[in-house]
Amino acid sequence: MHAEQTPEVSSILQHSPNGLLLVDGEACIRFVNPAFRGMFRTGDGDLRGHKASEFLQSDCVELAIQVGGEPSLRGNVPEHDIHYRAAIFRIEGANQYCGIFIDTSEEERARAELLEVKRETLARAEEVIRRQMHTAQEIAGLLGETTAETKVLLAKLTDLFRQEGTP
Structure with missing residues (x-):
């Protein structure tokens, strides 16, 4: 034809x-x-x-x-x-x-753009998780220090009360 x-x-x-x-x-x-x-x-x-x-x-x-x-x-x-x-x-x-x-050029460009957005989002999520873990470790360190200080202070108070004869 x-x-x-x-x-x-x-x-x-x-x-x-x-x-x-x-x-x-x-x-x-x-x-x-x-x-x-x-x-x-x-x-x-x-x-x-x-x-x-x-x-x-x-x-x-x-x-x-x-x-x-x-x-x-x-x-x-x-x-x-x-x-x-x-x-x-x-x-x-x-x-x-x-x-x-x-x-299908537009579809391929859109697919490539979506893939790039996914990669960027994953990289950002990993960075946020990394920062949160660092912050959590810092907080845990500070809590550990203050907990230790509180324990020492309470031990001293307990000893002081015992010396005074308080049961």
């Missing part, structure tokens, strides 16, 4: 928020939609004939072709800070494969 076949299909392909890629059995690009171009920053040039791996920085399409399709995979393009989830499947009756790419 080609994007030019019907206006309806063409409109769907052009306006899909997901990146769409059509390749032949050699992983050479036959079609990409605007969302794919934007996601992988391909520019406006003709991509037909180029290997998909040039833009994905991964051989995931070639590997999916070898196994007859890949229902779910994840990848990233570090130089553009792009993370994606994709499904690559064989087009029945043709030596072509379609890839549907979902941009």
Whole structure:
């Protein structure tokens, strides 16, 4: 099926928020939609004939072709800070494969930020516990000193009362 076949299909392909890629059995690009171009920053040039791996920085399409399709995979393009989830499947009756790419970059950034908040919170909690333990040790030391002083004072008072003959 080609994007030019019907206006309806063409409109769907052009306006899909997901990146769409059509390749032949050699992983050479036959079609990409605007969302794919934007996601992988391909520019406006003709991509037909180029290997998909040039833009994905991964051989995931070639590997999916070898196994007859890949229902779910994840990848990233570090130089553009792009993370994606994709499904690559064989087009029945043709030596072509379609890839549907979902941009998960924002989700990955949010996950990384949450992980950093967790790390910072754990570090703060450990610091608070360390300070509380130090304070508790200082208090215990002071209580020990005053308890010892109280014991000595009470012993002296007891001895004094005994000397005076107070039972």
